[in-house]
Amino acid sequence: MSLIVQKFGGSSVADAESIKRVAKRIVETRKAGHEVVVVVSAMGDTTDELLDLAEQVVPVPSGRELDMLLTAGERISMALLAMAIKGLGIDALSFTGSQAGMVTDARHGSARIVEVSPKRVREALDSGAVAIVAGFQGFNRLTGDITTLGRGGSDTTAVALAAALDADVCEIYTDVDGVFTADPRVVPTARKIDRITSEEMLELAAAGAKVLYIRAVEYARRHGVTIHVRSSFNNNEGTLVVGPKEGEIVEEPIITGVSADLSEAKITVVGVPDIPGKAAQIFTVVANTNVNIDMIVQNVSTASTGLTDISFTLPKSDAEVAMTALTAAQPDIGFASLQHDDQIGKLSVVGAGMRTNAGVTAKLFTALFEAGINIEMISTSEIRISVVTRADTVNEAVRVVHTAFGLDGDTEAIVHAGTGR
Amino acid sequence: MSLIVQKFGGSSVADAESIKRVAKRIVETRKAGHEVVVVVSAMGDTTDELLDLAEQVVPVPSGRELDMLLTAGERISMALLAMAIKGLGIDALSFTGSQAGMVTDARHGSARIVEVSPKRVREALDSGAVAIVAGFQGFNRLTGDITTLGRGGSDTTAVALAAALDADVCEIYTDVDGVFTADPRVVPTARKIDRITSEEMLELAAAGAKVLYIRAVEYARRHGVTIHVRSSFNNNEGTLVVGPKEGEIVEEPIITGVSADLSEAKITVVGVPDIPGKAAQIFTVVANTNVNIDMIVQNVSTASTGLTDISFTLPKSDAEVAMTALTAAQPDIGFASLQHDDQIGKLSVVGAGMRTNAGVTAKLFTALFEAGINIEMISTSEIRISVVTRADTVNEAVRVVHTAFGLDGDTEAIVHAGTGR
Numbered sequence: 001m002s003l004i005v006q007k008f009g010g011s012s013v014a015d016a017e018s019i020k021r022v023a024k025r026i027v028e029t030r031k032a033g034h035e036v037v038v039v040v041s042a043m044g045d046t047t048d049e050l051l052d053l054a055e056q057v058v059p060v061p062s063g064r065e066l067d068m069l070l071t072a073g074e075r076i077s078m079a080l081l082a083m084a085i086k087g088l089g090i091d092a093l094s095f096t097g098s099q100a101g102m103v104t105d106a107r108h109g110s111a112r113i114v115e116v117s118p119k120r121v122r123e124a125l126d127s128g129a130v131a132i133v134a135g136f137q138g139f140n141r142l143t144g145d146i147t148t149l150g151r152g153g154s155d156t157t158a159v160a161l162a163a164a165l166d167a168d169v170c171e172i173y174t175d176v177d178g179v180f181t182a183d184p185r186v187v188p189t190a191r192k193i194d195r196i197t198s199e200e201m202l203e204l205a206a207a208g209a210k211v212l213y214i215r216a217v218e219y220a221r222r223h224g225v226t227i228h229v230r231s232s233f234n235n236n237e238g239t240l241v242v243g244p245k246e247g248e249i250v251e252e253p254i255i256t257g258v259s260a261d262l263s264e265a266k267i268t269v270v271g272v273p274d275i276p277g278k279a280a281q282i283f284t285v286v287a288n289t290n291v292n293i294d295m296i297v298q299n300v301s302t303a304s305t306g307l308t309d310i311s312f313t314l315p316k317s318d319a320e321v322a323m324t325a326l327t328a329a330q331p332d333i334g335f336a337s338l339q340h341d342d343q344i345g346k347l348s349v350v351g352a353g354m355r356t357n358a359g360v361t362a363k364l365f366t367a368l369f370e371a372g373i374n375i376e377m378i379s380t381s382e383i384r385i386s387v388v389t390r391a392d393t394v395n396e397a398v399r400v401v402h403t404a405f406g407l408d409g410d411t412e413a414i415v416h417a418g419t420g421r
Numbered sequence: 422m423s424l425i426v427q428k429f430g431g432s433s434v435a436d437a438e439s440i441k442r443v444a445k446r447i448v449e450t451r452k453a454g455h456e457v458v459v460v461v462s463a464m465g466d467t468t469d470e471l472l473d474l475a476e477q478v479v480p481v482p483s484g485r486e487l488d489m490l491l492t493a494g495e496r497i498s499m500a501l502l503a504m505a506i507k508g509l510g511i512d513a514l515s516f517t518g519s520q521a522g523m524v525t526d527a528r529h530g531s532a533r534i535v536e537v538s539p540k541r542v543r544e545a546l547d548s549g550a551v552a553i554v555a556g557f558q559g560f561n562r563l564t565g566d567i568t569t570l571g572r573g574g575s576d577t578t579a580v581a582l583a584a585a586l587d588a589d590v591c592e593i594y595t596d597v598d599g600v601f602t603a604d605p606r607v608v609p610t611a612r613k614i615d616r617i618t619s620e621e622m623l624e625l626a627a628a629g630a631k632v633l634y635i636r637a638v639e640y641a642r643r644h645g646v647t648i649h650v651r652s653s654f655n656n657n658e659g660t661l662v663v664g665p666k667e668g669e670i671v672e673e674p675i676i677t678g679v680s681a682d683l684s685e686a687k688i689t690v691v692g693v694p695d696i697p698g699k700a701a702q703i704f705t706v707v708a709n710t711n712v713n714i715d716m717i718v719q720n721v722s723t724a725s726t727g728l729t730d731i732s733f734t735l736p737k738s739d740a741e742v743a744m745t746a747l748t749a750a751q752p753d754i755g756f757a758s759l760q761h762d763d764q765i766g767k768l769s770v771v772g773a774g775m776r777t778n779a780g781v782t783a784k785l786f787t788a789l790f791e792a793g794i795n796i797e798m799i800s801t802s803e804i805r806i807s808v809v810t811r812a813d814t815v816n817e818a819v820r821v822v823h824t825a826f827g828l829d830g831d832t833e834a835i836v837h838a839g840t841g842r
Binding site for chain 1: 437440441471474475477478479480482483485486487489490492493494496497499500501503504505507508513514515517520541565
């Protein structure tokens with residue numbers, strides 16, 4: 001008998017019919033003899049509808065009250081799901097974040113988990129029931145207030161519960177079959193990855209793969225939780241996200257996946273005096289606006305002018321704030337001008353095999369060069385290489401790189417027998 | 422500085438605009454220097470919509486999960502109301518039933534309050550904030566589960582909080598100006614009652630007046646809470662529901678109000694053997710179906726046959742269950758036949774003055790006789806007389822009785838200066 005945590009997102013429980021479908025799936029797992037904990041998000045558009053209501057009432061709602069409001073969403077979906085499961089003859093009990101012991105700090109809207117004490121969940125399992133837990137929510141022990149975990153919160157709830165309950169696996173249900181070597185809409189020959197290390201998954205998520213939230217993967221890595229990303233529409237095996245040791249396969253492919261990210265913009269600070277402290281000044285100004293910077297490139301100074309250019313990428317939505325702050329600081333920093341470019345695309349190749357395989361960068365650059373794609377910026381980590389290109393060439397870039405690294409499969413490979421777990 | 426509990430029902434917070442209107446009203450009270458605790462129901466049709474969803478998922482939902490589901494309703498309205506109040510510059514904090522310390526037994530759907538420990542509400546008031554509390558909901562300390570109080574639950578929450586916090590008054594906001602001597606839609610000359618004892622209010626509520634729930638009035642009477650029933654659409658004084666002592670007015674009117682109830686049916690058990698124990702047998706059969714019986718009449722037995730008829734009234738919705746049970750028991754009890762009549766109306770006159778004034782019954786019967794209205798059943802309590810008539814004559818009966826007891830005012834009396842509190 002295994003203990004399995006299953007997480008279903010909002011689109012899996014969008015209406016009564018979907019809820020009944022998900023309930024059947026949960027009951028199948030329970031009847032197979034497993035203990036089952038289910039983490040569920042709010043139904044379909046509920047969260048957006050509640051946000052809309054709040055906006056109608058007041059332009060800037062209180063964080064505490066917004067959390068109180070939004071947590072009504074999972075309350076609805078989890079109660080309905082528990083009813084549906086009971087209707088199929090299996091006992092089920094729903095628990096709010098507080099009832100499930102999800103203790104967080106007091107940061108409303110983006111609380112961090114500080115402790116998980118799922119005593120009532122454990123008792124429910126011991127009594128033979130399926131435990132349904134509200135994703136996304138927790139409570140602060142000091143204030144007694146309800147909190148929410150922010151973006152990707154339900155994934156994080158699922159992984160955190162899996163860790164606290166020492167679950168055998170945390171299944172994250174989604175509308176795709178798992179994690180792919182590239183976005184199948186861009187690369188039709190992309191293959192589903194059977195097994196990926198959490199380290200690689202982190203790099204892929206950070207590089208724009210949307211299937212899992214970075215935060216949940218980080219939590220899983222730290223606590224040794226095995227994640228199984230799989231489709232809620234079929235019973236195929238999906239992708240296992242495993243610890244570094246389990247990830248050691250004899251014939252490791254050099255590259256695990258290729259991803260593209262079109263959500264960033266580039267800002268170039270032109271004509272910066274090439275004297276110590278100027279870069280620090282620039283990034284202090286940007287950091288003070290709470291903007292997250294991704295890649296940074298500084299050109300070599302041309303000795304004749306004593307000036308240099310500094311470029312960095314950041315989320316498109318943050319570009320305006322950063323531009324305004326830098327403009328205000330221009331007299332102080334003493335640069336010549338600012339350039340804003342929102343037509344960039346970022347391509348990343350990720351793979352633990354890079355560590356021990358020379359020539360990955362050369363192969364990447366060659367493939368891009370042969371396809372006539374220009375590289376504007378480069379950034380690397382131990383197991384990732386990212387390059388910035390023009391936005392309209394990035395999909396073509398993903399395809400040629402996917403082929404160059406031998407990742408192409410046949411389309412049949414997308415639905416296959418799987419690796420077992 | 423007074424401590425005021427204000428309760429707003431679902432129609433008062435049906436949408437964002439209504440919520441902002443209610444928020445303004447609350448802020449006015451707060452700015453007048455009072456401490457304010459607000460009890461709020463779910464927005465408009467939310468509860469029905471949630472019930473509908475539950476029905477789509479499963480025919481008979483689990484009571485525990487239904488309570489979990491329905492309590493999402495007040496969570497939404499209270500969070501929005503708190504946001505709206507904060508938007509007007511007054512601090513506000515919303516609390517669920519559990520956060521507000523509404524401890525109940527474990528009867529899902531119809532829990533009884535066993536303890537009220539509004540520690541966090543008191544702290545919110547001490548910090549200068551308005552406390553918003555979810556009506557209708559509580560929690561069971563033993564199981565840790567969420568419960569709901571059933572019909573009229575939010576009124577009961579408000580009164581219970583008023584008692585626990587030793588509030589000066591519990592204001593119940595509604596869409597009418599207060600409690601009237603009769604339903605103004607039936608009797609245009611009906612007058613608003615300025616002051617009524619909780620005892621009289623109980624009888625009026627039991628007799629069909631819908632403005633307050635019996636349970637809340639009972640709670641108020643037991644704990645000495647003054648209720649103020651008033652309109653959420655104007656600032657007029659409404660009706661004060663007070664304890665028996667405060668209710669003693671020098672020139673007490675004999676009758677406080679007249680009410681009609683069209684929700685009952687009559688069942689007559691025909692040809693019951695007039696021997697001891699038969700009535701007990703009949704009402705045991707009915708009691709076992711959990712049906713609440715209101716009035717009972719037994720005809721005098723005619724010596725020649727040794728048979729008698731027994732009639733009783735009960736909620737129309739329960740008639741079928743009772744008929745079925747009695748039919749099944751017919752061979753055992755040995756009656757001749759059953760008659761079911763759902764065209765009855767019940768008229769009640771209520772007034773503490775009845776105790777010390779003879780002739781109330783005579784005056785009532787005379788008024789009905791002169792109007793040509795036939796009386797089919799009679800039942801009395803210390804401060805109430807109820808009669809059953811044909812359903813289509815009951816409104817006319819209310820009008821003539823209202824006039825006969827000198828209750829008619831002029832229409833201007835409905836909106837007046839009030840009595841102060």
